[in-house]
Amino acid sequence: MTTIHAYAAHKPGGLLEPFTYEAGELGPEEVEVNVEYCGICHSDLSMLNNDWEITEYPFVPGHEVIGTVAAIGSKVATVKPGQRVGIGWIGETCGTCQYCRTGDPNLCSSATPVVMRPHGGFANQVRAHQNWVIPIPAALASEGVSPLLCGGATVFNAIVQCGVKSTDHVGVIGLGGLGHMAVAFLAAWGCEVTVFSSSSHKASQAKALGAAHFFDSRDSAALANLADSLDFILSTVNVNLPWNDYLAALSKKGRLHFAGVAPPLNDISVFELLMGQKTLGSSPDANPFTITQMLGFACQHHIQADVEVWPIAQVNAAITKLKTEKPAGRIVLAL
Amino acid sequence: MTTIHAYAAHKPGGLLEPFTYEAGELGPEEVEVNVEYCGICHSDLSMLNNDWEITEYPFVPGHEVIGTVAAIGSKVATVKPGQRVGIGWIGETCGTCQYCRTGDPNLCSSATPVVMRPHGGFANQVRAHQNWVIPIPAALASEGVSPLLCGGATVFNAIVQCGVKSTDHVGVIGLGGLGHMAVAFLAAWGCEVTVFSSSSHKASQAKALGAAHFFDSRDSAALANLADSLDFILSTVNVNLPWNDYLAALSKKGRLHFAGVAPPLNDISVFELLMGQKTLGSSPDANPFTITQMLGFACQHHIQADVEVWPIAQVNAAITKLKTEKPAGRIVLAL
Numbered sequence: 001m002t003t004i005h006a007y008a009a010h011k012p013g014g015l016l017e018p019f020t021y022e023a024g025e026l027g028p029e030e031v032e033v034n035v036e037y038c039g040i041c042h043s044d045l046s047m048l049n050n051d052w053e054i055t056e057y058p059f060v061p062g063h064e065v066i067g068t069v070a071a072i073g074s075k076v077a078t079v080k081p082g083q084r085v086g087i088g089w090i091g092e093t094c095g096t097c098q099y100c101r102t103g104d105p106n107l108c109s110s111a112t113p114v115v116m117r118p119h120g121g122f123a124n125q126v127r128a129h130q131n132w133v134i135p136i137p138a139a140l141a142s143e144g145v146s147p148l149l150c151g152g153a154t155v156f157n158a159i160v161q162c163g164v165k166s167t168d169h170v171g172v173i174g175l176g177g178l179g180h181m182a183v184a185f186l187a188a189w190g191c192e193v194t195v196f197s198s199s200s201h202k203a204s205q206a207k208a209l210g211a212a213h214f215f216d217s218r219d220s221a222a223l224a225n226l227a228d229s230l231d232f233i234l235s236t237v238n239v240n241l242p243w244n245d246y247l248a249a250l251s252k253k254g255r256l257h258f259a260g261v262a263p264p265l266n267d268i269s270v271f272e273l274l275m276g277q278k279t280l281g282s283s284p285d286a287n288p289f290t291i292t293q294m295l296g297f298a299c300q301h302h303i304q305a306d307v308e309v310w311p312i313a314q315v316n317a318a319i320t321k322l323k324t325e326k327p328a329g330r331i332v333l334a335l
Numbered sequence: 336m337t338t339i340h341a342y343a344a345h346k347p348g349g350l351l352e353p354f355t356y357e358a359g360e361l362g363p364e365e366v367e368v369n370v371e372y373c374g375i376c377h378s379d380l381s382m383l384n385n386d387w388e389i390t391e392y393p394f395v396p397g398h399e400v401i402g403t404v405a406a407i408g409s410k411v412a413t414v415k416p417g418q419r420v421g422i423g424w425i426g427e428t429c430g431t432c433q434y435c436r437t438g439d440p441n442l443c444s445s446a447t448p449v450v451m452r453p454h455g456g457f458a459n460q461v462r463a464h465q466n467w468v469i470p471i472p473a474a475l476a477s478e479g480v481s482p483l484l485c486g487g488a489t490v491f492n493a494i495v496q497c498g499v500k501s502t503d504h505v506g507v508i509g510l511g512g513l514g515h516m517a518v519a520f521l522a523a524w525g526c527e528v529t530v531f532s533s534s535s536h537k538a539s540q541a542k543a544l545g546a547a548h549f550f551d552s553r554d555s556a557a558l559a560n561l562a563d564s565l566d567f568i569l570s571t572v573n574v575n576l577p578w579n580d581y582l583a584a585l586s587k588k589g590r591l592h593f594a595g596v597a598p599p600l601n602d603i604s605v606f607e608l609l610m611g612q613k614t615l616g617s618s619p620d621a622n623p624f625t626i627t628q629m630l631g632f633a634c635q636h637h638i639q640a641d642v643e644v645w646p647i648a649q650v651n652a653a654i655t656k657l658k659t660e661k662p663a664g665r666i667v668l669a670l
Contacts, residue, residue: 099587107587107612109563161612228444252434252442255614258605268600270593274617277442277496279590281614282605 001025002032002071006123007315008058012050016315019058021119023127028075031133033085035335037309038121039064039147040322042177042238042260043089047115048319054116062121063089063114064149064332066142069133070125078130084142085133088149089285091117092129105131106157106287122315124335134291137299144304147177147330148294150285152305155182155234156294157286158259159189164232166190171226171233171249173217175202177330178236178259181305183209185294186234188301194230205328217241223249228276230254238262247272247280258282307332336360337367337406341458342650343393347385351650354393356454358462363410366468368420370670372644373456374399374482375657377512377573377595378424382450383654389451397456398424398449399484399667401477404468411465419471423484424620426452427464440466441492441622457650459670469626472634479639482512482665483629485620487640490517491629492621493569493594494524501525503566506584508552510537512665513571513594516640518544520629521569523636529565540663552576558584563611565589573597582607582615593617642667 001022008019026032044061046052065087069079079085091114093100099107114120114128136145148156155178164170168191172182175197186193187210195206196217203214215222220242226249233246233256240263246256247269254276265280272278286294298304306329310318318331336357343354361367379396381387400422404414414420426449428435434442449455449463471480483491490513499505503526507517510532521528522545530541531552538549550557555577561584568581568591575598581591582604589611600615607613621629633639641664645653653666 104587252439258609261609262605264601265603265605266599266601268603268615270597270600270617273615274593274596274619277616277618279614279616280603280608281612282609283612284609 002125004119004123004125006060006119007312008060008119009048010058012055013048016122016319019060023125026071026073026127028073029130030073030127031069031076031079031085031130032071032125032127033065033067033087033133034070035065035067035121035124035126037066037142037146038062038333038335039149039151040318040331040333041150043150045319045323046261056116059115060119060122061115062123062126063087064146064151065121065126066136066146066149073130076130079133079135084136086136086145086149087114087121087126087128087133088153088291089113090132092132103289104287106285122312122333131288134288134295137295139299140295141304143307143309143332145295145298146332147305147307148181148298149291151178151330152181153286153291153294154178154284155236155259156185157290158234158257158283159185160290161283162232162255162257164189164191168231169229170194171196171230173233173235173241173246174237175199175206175328176236176326180205180209180329182234182236182259183211184303185297187211188297188303194226199326202328220245228252232257234259235262236260240266244269244272247278250276250278252276254278256280305330309334337460339454339458339460341395341454342647343395343454344383345393347390348383351457354395358460361406361408361462363408364465365408365462366404366411366414366420366465367406367460367462368400368402368422368468369405370400370402370456370459370461372401372477372481373397373668373670374484374486375653375666375668376485378485380654380658381596391451394450395454395457396450397458397461398422399481399486400456400461401471401481401484405460408465413465414468414470419477421469421471421480421484422449422456422461422463422467423469423488423626424448425467427467438624439622441620457647457668466623469623469630472630474634475630476639478642478644478667480630480633481667482640482642483516483633484626486513486665487516488621488626488629489513489619490569490571490594491520492625493592493618494520495625496618497567497590497592499524499526499567504564505529506531506565506568508568508570508576508581509572510534510541510663511571511661515540515544515664517569517571517594518546519638520632522546523632523638529561534661537663555580563587567592569594570597571595575601579604579607582613585611585613587611589613591615640665644669
């Protein structure tokens with residue numbers, strides 16, 4: 001039995017208020033974590049607003065958790081009390097389906113987000129199944145690694161799943177929370193990276209992250225000049241852009257991939273897909289093995305998220321900033 | 336110098352009329368073919384109507400050619416006079432670009448359709464570059480193999496390029512010219528094939544071709560029952576369908592693939608793509624190596640197109656039938 005002190009909303013779009021709940025007995029395969037930092041992800045805002053119509057209230061956001069193991073269930077074999085760990089979007093999967101048993105547990109149809117079992121990481125403590133509690137390498141700073149657990153894992157997983165090669169010329173659309181991590185990973189991957197952003201003042205940040213080129217994301221003339229040149233384009237934005245222009249910028253067999261939820265796609269030219277044998281797709285958060293690979297890669301290449309840290313007591317102001325501005329990096333709460 | 340007797344349209348959508356042209360001297364790498372049969376493909380109709388705004392008139396359609404080699408240029412090494420050969424959509428490629436030199440000449444941006452160098456196979460003779468003149472195995476009947484050169488190659492190439500596995504459960508949308516060949520290939524591939532068609536009377540044909548299941552292509556309830564069950568869906572239709580329902584029918588990592596030109600896609604759910612790591616794509620006609628593989632596979636499995644043969648003199652009536660009815664198979668002209 002643990003009494004957990006969290007911040008919860010009581011209705012769609014509601015302010016987060018102090019909220020206390022009894023967590024019950026720790027399950028045999030469960031891990032309880034003392035939260036030190038927790039990133040704010042756009043999907044927290046979507047859940048807060050019940051955009052996906054699955055939110056239950058009171059709702060505690062938070063799924064980019066970094067902390068230390070407080071307690072472990074009787075059958076936990078993956079982590080030890082006191083160890084520094086992270087938790088991302090998924091808190092538990094069924095463990096028995098085809099996907100769980102063939103290396104893709106992140107595709108489990110019964111996956112439970114950590115924010116729904118029952119509550120997330122905007123709290124002094126949070127729990128997850130041992131398979132989804134990830135050891136954090138000592139070299140990574142807690143604040144900077146926190147957003148890697150969901151946002152970073154989403155873009156890193158896209159790179160892995162799409163089979164991006166080091167020799168590829170790639171594009172990244174958007175240079176916000178997801179985009180800036182994607183640029184850092186792809187530059188370290190060895191790729192020549194072109195950034196597309198509507199925020200022209202971010203050009204120098206893009207270069208600092210390792211990008212070779214920077215264009216306005218709605219500049220059709222620039223896109224036309226790039227025709228047939230990019231092997232992979234990763235979109236990290238939540239708006240509609242002239243997608244056929246981006247498809248045209250792909251080389252033959254190129255892929256346009258969406259990281260994170262985006263609005264429905266309209267007027268997609270099958271002719272453009274056909275002539276260049278191009279594909280369009282998306283992928284979710286990573287499995288624990290890919291998250292661990294990502295953390296090792298981040299150590300090797302000194303990659304961390306650009307973050308600004310806010311105290312949990314100012315969580316509502318931090319959310320307002322994320323909604324109304326376009327922060328170049330990621331906002332992380334200190335618990 | 337050869338005088339070629341063809342059938343040409345003189346304006347967009349015009350009737351085909353007897354048309355004679357001088358073909359000039361045979362190029363050193365060119366092959367001249369005496370046409371015996373030539374299939375009518377939907378892209379002939381698109382070219383005839385100038386739908387793609389690249390047609391030059393007088394226009395001679397025809398790119399599913401079967402015939403015998405009449406003459407070869409001085410440097411031709413791939414075929415001999417008298418040999419039975421086929422020619423598909425592409426008549427020549429540049430031979431020097433990245434794609435030509437790395438096994439994907441069908442993706443060459445400078446590819447010239449046979450119907451534009453200068454005229455197609457609705458004629459007693461037609462010419463193509465030696466690399467695009469394909470030897471036909473003796474076991475295949477000329478009429479039945481003719482539609483394999485373009486329509487068959489398009490669906491076979493989609494299967495190859497998408498890496499379809501014999502253990503996959505697959506869907507084929509449409510049971511016309513392309514669809515019926517796709518079902519035959521996929522059944523021989525070892526797949527469990529589900530056919531979606533708006534023509535319920537085609538159910539028995541689907542089963543005869545090797546399909547295991549048959550559903551109405553707009554039956555959302557049937558699609559809902561198939562959720563997360565198909566590894567690959569090949570659409571061969573030129574209309575919009577409820578694509579998100581088809582995406583939902585795909586298993587995780589599944590692919591929805593378009594064979595042949597289709598209308599722009601609207602309201603595609605990124606959420607559906609994301610949750611199941613699904614992709615959407617298309618591909619063009621095959622390269623000559625894949626066409627040759629297809630012909631070998633067709634021999635091995637006794638696959639040929641269902642065809643009805645019309646004399647070239649009735650070409651306009653045959654085109655009208657293709658436009659106004661939904662023939663279960665493919666129409667082939669006898670020269």
